[in-house]
Structure formats: C-alpha cells, structure tokens
Amino acid sequence: MSIQSKMIVDKDFKLAEVDPRLYGSFIEHLGRAVYGGIYEPGHPTADANGFRGDALQAIRALRVPIIRYPGGNFVSGYNWEDGVGPKENRKRSLELAWWTTETNQVGTNEFADWAKLAGSEVMMAVNLGTRGIDAARNLVEYCNHPSGSYWSDLRISHGYQAPHNFRTWCLGNEMDGPWQIGAKTAVEYGRLANETAKAMRWVDPSLELVACGSSGSSMSTFAEWEATVLDLTYDNVDFLSLHTYYNNNNGDTANFLASSLDMDQFIDSVAAVCDYIKAKKKSKKKIYLSLDEWNVWKTQGTSRAQQHWEIAPPEFEDVYNLEDALVVGCCLISLLKHADRVKMACIAQLINVIAPIMTENGGPLWLQTTYYPYMHASIYGRGTVLHPLITSPKYDSKDFTDVPYLEAVSVYNEEMNEVTVFAVNRHLREGLELTVDLRSFGTVEVIQHTILEHEDLQAANTRSNPANVLPHNRGKAAADGGRVSALLPAASWNVIRLRVNG
Template structure:
C-alpha cells in the first residue's frame, strides 16, 4: 500500500539563501570528543601533531563550515591561558563541569590548527561563568590582533605569527542553567554580556557576537530570559543562541519523528521575541539566530562518569538508530525552512559525544546512522531554499496533531544548475507516493535519488558492523512531464538531486 503527497516548488518562490554555517558542529572538552576523538598522538593514523587522520578524513567529507569550541559547560570554568604556550608547561587541572582532569594538551592554537586541516572556521566561546570582560578581551587580542601588543606578541612567541582571525564569538554558554559554573540571572548575564561585547569589539570591530538564549524552551525562565537579555544586549550582539535536544526514551516512534514540529515552534517563538525587542527599541537591526546546540540525545539524563577526575572518560556515547537518522533529517529540513532567520547551527557534537562519528582509542573509526543526513544536507543543501507548497496526509501522535507524513524542502543551487529535494517519509509501515511539480525550471533530469532506509527502524551501525545502515542510490525518482515522481519507502530519508538542462 502507499499514500499520496504532492509538492510544488518554483524558482521564484524563495525563503532565503542558505548561510553555509547552518551546517556547523561543536567540539567540547567533554568525554572523548577531543582526547581520543580528534587528538590521539599514539594512534596508528596520528599525524605529526597528534591528530587522528581517520577523523580528519571523515570530518573533511562533511564539509563542516564552522565548529564551536571549547564549550559548552566546559567553557564556564576554563582559563584559556592554561591551553597555550609550551605543552610541557601546561597545568593538569580539575575540570568541574564534567568532573574530569583536563590535561590542556589541546588548546586554542592546536584547535585552530586542526580546524584549518578540516577546512572549518572556529566559533570561539568565552568564559562568562568564572571570568568576564578582562579575560575575554585578552583572548580576542591574543587570537585576532596582528602584533605589537602584549597578548598578540605572546601568541607570536608561541609560534603563531599570523593571527587566527576568529570571526564568531559566543558570550558564554547556557548561563541560565543551575548546572552551569557561575550561573546568572538574566539581568546579571545581560549586563555582563553587554559590557564584555563592547570591550571585545573595541579590540576587534570585525567580530560577530552571539548572546546566550535559554538552555532550552523547557526552562521556567524561557521567553522572559530572552526578552531581558536582549533588552540589555541588543545593540552589541548579532545572534541569539538556541539549544534543543530530543530523544525517544518513551519508545514512541511516531511521536519522536514529529518532534521537528517542536523545533519549528521554538524557532518561531524566539524569532518573535527578537522582533519584539527590535520594535521596543525602534531598531533597524534584525537579530539572527544561532541554533548552536541541537541533536538527538537519548542519554541526556544520565550521570557523569562514575569515577571522578579521569582523563577523557567515555561520556554520552549514544548509539544512533535508523529512526534517529530520520529525526536528524527532519531537524535539518526544519533548519532549512527557517534559513531566513537561523544563519548558524551546530549539531552537537561532532565526534564520540552524542555524535555522528565514533572512534575507539587506538582502534577504528565508524560512522553512525546520523552521519548520512548531515552529510547530504551539508553537501547538497547549499544555495537558496525554496518555499514549498505541500499536500500530505497527516497523523496525530501523543504530543502533536496534524503531523504530515511528508517532511520536505528543496534547495536551488543556481550556480551549479541543480535542485535538491530533501524528503522524509514519516510513515512507519507504508510507502509514500511523491509528485513534485518542477515546471518552473524547464527541462530537468534526475541525477540521483539517494535513500537511507532499513527494515528495522532500530538498526544501528557499530564497530563490528559499520555498514549496517548506509545510503544507496537506487531510489525510483523520475521526470514525467514537468513533474518528479518517486516512491518513498516507509520510514526513509531521501535526497533527490535534479539537473537543470537549460542552464
């Protein structure tokens, strides 16, 4: 059996150009993200700087445009000076966010080196938990000022003549959370963030700044926090952050796959708050959003490592299923739907910690199910998002009503002469017959129809079976009289790539 859906896309009906940073990610000094993830000097694939080459290859393939660093909760207790200079002189310190020992083998300069190797910009975070204005402006001077000052010359003495020129900076992390070192009220944070932003901009007027929004929409202070913080920082910041995670711990797949509707509502709500403050201030500036932590996180309620003060113990190493990949696909589509407002987003995190990439210390690397929708969106979701008109059967779940079985969006890359349709069939037991009206593009052909599917929605990839859930290009999409027609298999992620022949 199958159900039917239609979609109309027109090259003149646009949402926004995609900021490439929509496909960003995040690496925190947490678990094995850094040590054992990107950095393992004794690994067989390690390069001369200790970076795992197998991880470099897997991350390069994703074409990640920006990576947030060094946290996360970690940054609220981090003294950046401990991570620069000769490694032999760096201190081993107790790290209170995750109750581990931080060796400081990898710090600002090493991460900058690594980011260049994978072709990514760095979204740098400053500590507004235990520190503030002074440490933040000094870090900007160390990273971005060419020479001739104490901190820039210190960087040069550490072997980095050229400045890193980090463009994007986060003003702390989740400062509303009681779990955060140095948590603050909205007024306390807003005042500190505003004054810190001023000083950082005086050092380097070219930087972009991200203010902390609520840690999640479930916080008791949500909305009021955003409104208060923006009232105090609006003139100094360029982005407001959003963080959101989802899980299927109730084992209700239909409800879980509908959670992108919650992300959609979250984005709409925060956008409205930003516009309220804009109106209140009679400002001409439109504040953009940075959804710089999002993912499926099934172990979100689990405790830290049982034994305190270990070095890089395994933490939050979720194993992702086929349905997790579908959820990630739906979230990516939601982000594209809001490309006019969400200019940056970071899947959290990139390797080993709730991540699409997993490694074994001293051993192999493998790709989780969620790697593939992220890969496809990053590679083929560049260009202009088109506003679709979709007709799809719907269902109700435990927490959501009118959930369309078809979740879809398209991106038009005029320069390449391509249109890509991303589509998820949420139906758990039936195929979905898709008819896409593409007549506005003239003569087109199907380049490929990539499908990620598995008969078992709980199927996973593991070290011993890394190719259990992998995409194939045997999709059925074909062109028929100005329409693209395809059968989307049950519970599947689909990427239909079209070539415009008259371009």
C-alpha cells in the first residue's frame, strides 16, 4: 500500500543560498576521535605525520567544509601552548573534562596540517573556562599574525612560516553547563566573551566570532541566557551557537522520527531571541546561527571514562542503525529549511565518537548508516534552497502533533543546472507516493533516485558487516515534462536529482 503526498517547487520562491559550512563537523579531544581516529602513527595507512589515510579518504568524500576544534568540553581546560612546539618536549596533562590523560601529540599545528589534507577549514575554539582574554589573543596572534611578534615568531620557529589564517572562532563552549570547567552565569560569560572578542579582533579584524548559546533548549537557563549574552556581546560577535542531540532510548520510533520538529522549533526560538535583542538595540546587524553540535546520541549521560587517566579510551562509540540515519536525514532537511538563518552547523562528531565514521586501532575503517545522508546532503545540497509547498498526511506521536509523513526540501544548483529533492518517508509500514511539481523550471529529467532503506529499522553497519545498510540507485522516480513522480519506500531516505532542461 502507499499514501499520497505532493510538493510544489518554484524557482522564484528562494529561501537562501546554502552556506557550505552548513555541512561542517566537529573533532574534539575526546575518546578516539583524535588518537586512533584521525591520528594513529604506525597504522598501515598512516602517512609520515601519523594521519590515517583511510580516515582522510572517507572524510574527503564527505566534502566537509569546516571542522570545529579542539572542543567541546575539552577546550574549557585546555592550555593551547601545551600542544605546540617539538613533540618530544610536550607534557602530558590530566584532562578533567573526560578524566583522561592528554598526550598533546596533536595540537594546533598538527590539526591545521590535517585539515588542509581533509580539504576543510578550521573553526577554532578558545578556552573561556579556566582562561580568558590573554590566552585567546595570544592564540590568534600565534595562528594568524604573519611575523614580527613574539607569538607569530614562535609559530615560525615551530616550522610554520605562513600563518594558518583561521577565520572562524568559538568563544568557549557550553558555558552555562554545570559539567563545564569554569562554568559561568550569563552575565559573567557575556562580559568575558565580549572583552575577549574585542581583543581577538584587535589582533585580527577579519575574524568571525561565535558566542555560546545555552547548552540546549532543556536547560533552565535557555532563552534568558541567549538574551543576556547577546545583550552584552551583540556588537562584537557574528553568530550564536546552538547544541541539540536526539535519541530513541525509550524505543518509540514514530516519536524519534519526529525529532527534527524539535530542531525546527529550537532554531525558530533562538532566532526570535536574536531578533528581540536586535530590536532592543535598534541595530541593523543580524546575528546568524551556528548549530555547531547536533546529532543522534544514544549514550548521553555516561560521560566519562570508567578508568580514570587512560589515553584515548573508547567513549560514546554509538552504533547507528537505519532509524538513526533517517533522523539525521530529517535534521539535515531542517537545517536546509533554515538556511536563511543557520549558516554553520557541525554534526558531532566526525569519527569514532557518536560519529558517521568508525575505526579500529591498527585495523579497518567502516561507515555507519548516518554517513550516507550526511554525504548526500553535503555533495548535492549546494546552491539555493527553495521554499517547498508540501501536502502530506500526518500523524501524532508522544511529543509531537501533526507530524508530516513526508519531510522534504529542494535545492537548486543553478551552476550545475540541477534541482535536488531530499525526502524522508516517516511512515513505518507504507510507501509514500510523491508528486513534485517543477513546472516553473520548464521540463526536467531524472538523473538519479538514490534510496537508503532496509527491512529492519535496527539494521546497522559494523566491523564484521560494514555493507549491511547501503544506499542504492534503484529508485524509480520518473519525469513527465515539469512533473516528477516517485515512490518513497516505507522508512526511507531519498535523494532525487533532476536536470533542468528549461
């Protein structure tokens, strides 16, 4: 059986150009994200600098435009100076965010080298937990000033003549969280962030700066924190951060698949607070949003290594199944539907820690189910988001009402002369007959209809079965003039690529 849905896409109903940084990611010094993930000297694929070649290959295929580093909770206790200079002289330190031992064998310069190999920019974070203005301005000078000052010349002495020119910087991380080293009230953080931003910009006026929003919409500080922080930082920051994670720990799949409706509301709420402060200040400046942590996270709550002070122990190595991939797909659609306001987003994290990519120390790499929607959106979701007009049957779940079975958006890449429709069928048992009206484009033809599906919603890719859940191109989308019809299988992620003939 199948149910009916319809989507109208008009080339003149433009929402926004997609900032490529919408498809960013995150690597923190947590678990095996760095050590055993991107960096493992002695691995059969490692290069001369110790970077795993198989990881680089998988990450390059995602076309990740920007990667947030080095945290996360880690950054609130991090002394960046410990991670530069000759590796043999770097000290080991007790890492209090995750109760591990940090070897500091990967630091600022190594990550800059790796990011270039991965084809990504770096979103650098500064420590506003245990440190503040001085350490942040010195780090900017070390990274971005050409030469002729103490910190820039120190970088040169470490073998980096050219500056890194990191442009995007986070002013701390989740500073309202009681789990955070150096947690602060909104006023304490807002004042420190504002003064730090001023000093950083005096070193390098070209910086884009991200202020911390509250740690999530469930926090008691939410909304009031955002308003207070922006009131204190508005003139000196460009973005406000949002963090959100979803899980199906109660086994309610229908409710879980509706999670992106929460993301929609979260984004709209934070944007409203930003606009309130804009109105209050009678400003012409618009604050954009950086959803720089989002993902499905099943193991939330078990937050520290069982054995204290291990080096890079496995942490949060969630195994993702098909329903997790569908939620990731729905969240990517939500991000695209808010591309006018959300300009950066980071799926957290990139490798081994609640990640689309998994590795074994000394062994192979495999791709989780969530890798594929992320890859498809990053590759084909470049261009202009068009306002979709969607008609779909709906359902109610435990936490949500009027959940459309069809979650979809379209992106027009004028340079490639392509329209891509991303669509999830949330119905667990029935296929969804989708009709897309694209008559404003003239005639179109189907390039490819890609589907991620499996008869078992709990099916996952593992080391022993890495190809259990893979996308296929056997979708039967068909074009007739300016109309497209397609059957979206029950519980499926779909990418319908169309060539515009005019």
